Amino acid sequence: MTVSTKKINGFDAEAISNTVTAIQGNPEIASFELRARNTWITGAHNRSFIQGFYGACQEDTSREVPFVYDNDEPPVLLGENKGANPGEVLLHGLLACMTTAMILLASARGIEVGSVSSRIEGDIDLQGFMGLNPQVDKGFRQIRVTFDIDGVSDEQKEELIDLAKQSPLFNSLINPVDVQVAIQS
Numbered sequence: 001m002t003v004s005t006k007k008i009n010g011f012d013a014e015a016i017s018n019t020v021t022a023i024q025g026n027p028e029i030a031s032f033e034l035r036a037r038n039t040w041i042t043g044a045h046n047r048s049f050i051q052g053f054y055g056a057c058q059e060d061t062s063r064e065v066p067f068v069y070d071n072d073e074p075p076v077l078l079g080e081n082k083g084a085n086p087g088e089v090l091l092h093g094l095l096a097c098m099t100t101a102m103i104l105l106a107s108a109r110g111i112e113v114g115s116v117s118s119r120i121e122g123d124i125d126l127q128g129f130m131g132l133n134p135q136v137d138k139g140f141r142q143i144r145v146t147f148d149i150d151g152v153s154d155e156q157k158e159e160l161i162d163l164a165k166q167s168p169l170f171n172s173l174i175n176p177v178d179v180q181v182a183i184q185s
Contacts, residue, residue: 008107008110008111008112009103009106009107009111009112009113010103010107011103011104011107013107013110016104016107016108017108020108026057028057029056029057031055031057032053032054032055032056033053033054033055034053035050035051035052035053036048036049036050037049037050038071043072043078043079043080044071044072044073044077044078044079044080044085045070045071045072045079045080045082045083046070046071046072047068047069047070047071047083048068048069048071049066049067049068049069050066050067050069051063051065051066051067069083069089070082070083071083071084071085071086071089072084072085073085077126087122087124087140090122091120091121091122091143092120093169094120094143094145094167094169094170094173095118095119095120095145097167097168097169097170098118098145098164098165098167098169098170099116099118099147099164100167101163101164101165101166101167101168101170102116102147102160102161102163102164102167103116105163105166106159106160106163109163111152111156111159111160112151112152113149113150113151113152113160114149114150114151114152115148115149115150115151116147116148116149116150116160117147117148118145118146118147118148119145119146120143120144120145120146121143121144122140122142122143122144123140123141123142123143124139124140124141125137125141143173145164147160147161147164
């Protein structure tokens with residue numbers, strides 16, 4: 001006898017329910033520590049490694065090899081295009097997190113989505129970063145996210161946008177985050 005699990009938007013509906021129930025029973029399960037390491041190579045080129053993390057009350061060892069990401073700048077920013085620049089990586093992370101949040105939370109609510117595509121744009125003025133104009137912020141001035149959602153009503157589209165805004169990365173960008181920087185001794 002084959003047992004099939006109900007999938008909604010690619011997620012196992014029973015697994016979502018079990019996860020929610022487990023967190024309700026033990027809120028510590030929801031605490032995660034995500035990690036990355038980075039090594040400078042030359043010029044603007046550096047490489048990040050992502051492998052282990054702590055979550056669900058244990059160290060995760062499911063990744064046998066790390067994910068490796070090369071970061072660089074385009075020639076106009078004195079790089080050699082050996083990877084996306086860190087600002088582009090941040091935009092990618094934000095867009096991916098908002099999309100995942102939208103679909104996971106929609107699935108938990110039983111909302112089947114036909115398709116989602118999106119784009120993101122961010123405006124930054126390098127005068128602040130370079131110390132050329134103290135009136136210019138060093139970070140993004142504005143980030144614009146646009147979703148194209150099919151297969152749901154207009155009312156559900158608005159609900160899905162609200163769900164996307166529950167993304168941890170979205171909330172990290174719109175709310176102050178304590179970022180501590182140290183030198184390893």
